[in-house]
Structures are given as structure tokens and as C-alpha cells.
Amino acid sequence: MFSGGINLGKLFGISIKIDWSWFFIFLLVTWQLAVGVFPSLQPEWNTIIHWLMAILASLMFFGSVLAHELAHSLMAKVRGLPVRRITLFLFGGVSNLEREPASPLTEFLVTIVGPITSFVLGGLFLYISSTLAGDIAIEGLSATQFLAGLGPFASLFLWLGSINILLAVFNLVPGFPLDGGRVLRSILWAVTGNLKRSTRLASMVGQGIAWVFIIAGIAMAFGFAIPPFQPSLIGGLWLAFIGWFLNMAAAQSYQQVVIRDLLEGVNVERLMRREPPIVSPYTEINHLVDDFIMRTDEHAFPVVDEDRLVGIICLDDVRKVPRSEWEHKQVGDVMTPYERLEFVGPREDAMEAFQRIQSRDIRQLPVIDRGELVGLLRRRDILKWLELQQ
Numbered sequence: 379m380f381s382g383g384i385n386l387g388k389l390f391g392i393s394i395k396i397d398w399s400w401f402f403i404f405l406l407v408t409w410q411l412a413v414g415v416f417p418s419l420q421p422e423w424n425t426i427i428h429w430l431m432a433i434l435a436s437l438m439f440f441g442s443v444l445a446h447e448l449a450h451s452l453m454a455k456v457r458g459l460p461v462r463r464i465t466l467f468l469f470g471g472v473s474n475l476e477r478e479p480a481s482p483l484t485e486f487l488v489t490i491v492g493p494i495t496s497f498v499l500g501g502l503f504l505y506i507s508s509t510l511a512g513d514i515a516i517e518g519l520s521a522t523q524f525l526a527g528l529g530p531f532a533s534l535f536l537w538l539g540s541i542n543i544l545l546a547v548f549n550l551v552p553g554f555p556l557d558g559g560r561v562l563r564s565i566l567w568a569v570t571g572n573l574k575r576s577t578r579l580a581s582m583v584g585q586g587i588a589w590v591f592i593i594a595g596i597a598m599a600f601g602f603a604i605p606p607f608q609p610s611l612i613g614g615l616w617l618a619f620i621g622w623f624l625n626m627a628a629a630q631s632y633q634q635v636v637i638r639d640l641l642e643g644v645n646v647e648r649l650m651r652r653e654p655p656i657v658s659p660y661t662e663i664n665h666l667v668d669d670f671i672m673r674t675d676e677h678a679f680p681v682v683d684e685d686r687l688v689g690i691i692c693l694d695d696v697r698k699v700p701r702s703e704w705e706h707k708q709v710g711d712v713m714t715p716y717e718r719l720e721f722v723g724p725r726e727d728a729m730e731a732f733q734r735i736q737s738r739d740i741r742q743l744p745v746i747d748r749g750e751l752v753g754l755l756r757r758r759d760i761l762k763w764l765e766l767q768q
């Protein structure tokens with residue numbers, strides 16, 4: 379029901395959304411630049427300049443990540459894949475493609491333009507930085523002295539250029555679902571002709587790399603030097619954390635492909651529960667608990683008034699009402715009203731519906747046909763179907 383984030387509007391017909399977790403990263407990056415990176419490079423600047431440059435750098439970094447994602451999405455559109463939205467979250471962005479690419483070539487092209495964009499931006503920013511730096515005599519200066527001689531904007535672009543190149547390199551790590559893993563999958567797919575097997579291989583490689591990250595990170599945190607890095611507690615923990623995240627993402631995206639395979643060509647109608655028990659909005663909560671919730675194994679009941687679906691009531695809604703008020707409140711007072719409901723049509727794709735159930739973390743979707751309730755698609759019915767085939 380509540381998918382966290384802020385909509386920024388549309389670009390090229392694609393809605394751009396920022397996940398809440400992104401604000402956390404924004405603050406972290408700005409803070410680290412303002413009190414760590416810039417002061418150590420440029421001790422001469424005053425604190426206000428440090429902070430202004432840090433905020434500007436974070437915003438431009440955000441713009442760079444967005445450009446990377448837009449490159450994926452625009453290429454997807456060119457190759458005929460519909461793109462609904464781009465979500466910018468903790469570790470960058472995710473372009474929500476509505477389905478898997480139709481061919482290895484499409485996947486390769488859609489993927490590779492992202493890192494290329496980051497490389498180009500990185501090169502461009504480094505070039506701007508060197509132009510702004512003008513002709514500082516490099517001879518006889520140490521790296522620190524050279525960097526300290528840069529003006530605010532030259533330093534800003536130096537950082538932006540380096541971070542974009544780092545972004546490109548990190549994304550090219552061949553662990554699915556990172557860009558590098560997708561490139562690997564597209565090549566395996568072209569060779570074997572089998573999407574599922576290629577995904578499994580790419581995600582196994584991804585998990586392997588993730589474990590290398592985790593182990594190297596833990597070793598670094600305990601004081602071992604992992605070339606080219608120095609031993610560092612914070613650096614090591616970061617590396618391990620990124621590894622843990624990659625491992626999870628690799629496993630999940632493989633699972634998605636398996637599920638997609640098992641739900642292939644199945645529509646909602648086949649999996650939904652027909653004629654689910656319904657309640658009236660005027661039913662007292664006491665009555666709902668005794669005669670519906672405790673008498674069936676349902677978690678949610680569609681609320682119908684004069685043959686019209688007006689909402690849904692589930693265990694969570696009832697839980698919010700103190701027991702002393704059960705006899706004073708009616709279903710209509712505490713249900714999720716129609717306007718806030720998600721629903722599906724009987725002929726919609728079951729995979730599509732399942733993804734909506736997963737992403738919104740709900741247990742069921744009412745199935746509506748021409749404005750009428752025809753069934754209830756429950757998560758556990760989909761899981762039962764998946765169980766039948768595993």
C-alpha cells in the first residue's frame with residue numbers, strides 16, 4: 379500500500395522516483411565531503427565553502443546516477459521495451475523494465491549504455507577540472523600540494539569525474555544483477571540460447587564475487603591489507619556490506635527468473651479464489667471477528683455494499699482497533715476504502731500480479747471484472763502453484 383519515495387515528475391515519458399533510502403545516502407555523501415574529503419584536500423577553504431561544494435557535488439552526483447539510469451531506459455525504449463519508471467535508491471538506481479529483454483543483443487545494448495554514460499561523464503568532468511586548474515606547474519609538487527592548489531570548482535569536478543569512473547567500474551563487476559552481470563548473462567545467453575541457465579550461471583558468478591567482497595572486507599576490518607587497499611575498519615565494513623547486498627541481489631534476481639518461468643502464460647483467473655467470503659460495511663467488528671475471521675482461514679475479506687466492492691478489511695485493520703471498541707465500530711470505519719485499493723483483472727498476467735503483491739507487501743489482490751468483484755488472488759495461492767512445479 380505504502381511504497382516509500384518521492385515522485386520527481388516525468389522525463390521522456392518515464393516517471394522518476396527517489397526512494398527514501400536515497401536521502402540517507404545524500405546526507406552521508408554530503409557530510410563525508412564537507413567534513414572529510416574537501417577539508418583534507420583544501421584546508422585553506424572556510425567551512426561554508428566546504429559545505430556548499432559538498433552539497434553541489436552530491437546534487438551533481440545524483441544527476442550523474444540519473445543520467446546513467448536514463449541511458450538504460452532510453453535504450454530500452456529504442457529496443458521496444460516499455461519502461462515505467464526509474465527509482466533512485468541506496469546504491470544508485472533501478473530502471474523498472476516491464477519485462478525481460480527479448481534477445482541477448484537487446485539486453486547487451488540496454489545494459490552497456492549505462493556504464494558508457496558514466497565513463498563519458500567521468501572523462502568530461504575530469505577534463506573540465508583540468509581546464510579549470512589551468513597551468514599549475516606540476517613539476518616539483520607532491521600530489522597533495524597539487525590538489526591543494528586547485529580552486530573549489532576544479533576540486534569539485536575532479537571528485538565528480540573520479541566518482542563517475544568509479545561508478546562505471548563498480549557497475550561492470552560481473553555479478554548479476556549489476557550491469558557487468560547482465561553483460562555476462564547476455565553473452566552466455568547468446569552462446570547457450572537458454573535464458574534461465576544463463577541467469578543461473580550469472581547469478582552464481584555474482585554470488586561468488588559477493589563472497590570475495592565479504593571475506594576481503596572482513597579481513598580488511600581485522601587489519602589485513604588487501605591490495606590496493608590499506609587495512610581499515612570502516613573501509614572493510616563497507617566492502618563487506620556491499621558484498622552482502624550483492625549476494626542478496628544475485629540470489630533474488632535468479633529467483634525472479636525461476637518464478638517468471640513457472641508463471642509463464644498463466645493468468646490471474648486460473649489462480650484466484652472464486653466467490654471469496656464477503657462482508658458488509660455495516661458489520662460490527664465483534665461479529666466480523668467471531669463469524670468470519672475465527673471461522674475461516676482467510677486473512678482478508680472484500681467489503682461489498684449493494685453488489686459493489688467498497689473496500690477490503692484484513693487482520694491488520696482489525697488489530698488497530700482496541701478490543702473494547704469492537705462492539706462500537708463497523709467494518710466500514712476501519713477497512714481500506716476502494717479508492718486506496720490495488721486490484722487486478724482476471725485476464726491479467728499472474729506474474730505481473732505477483733510482483734505487485736510482493737512489491738507492496740500485501741497478501742492479496744481483489745480481482746475486478748467490469749467493475750464487479752469476481753475473486754480474490756491470494757499470495758498463498760500463487761505460492762501453492764509454484765510449489766506444485768518445483
Ligand SMILES: [Zn+2]
Pocket residue numbers: 446447450492493549557
Ligand atoms: Zn546501470
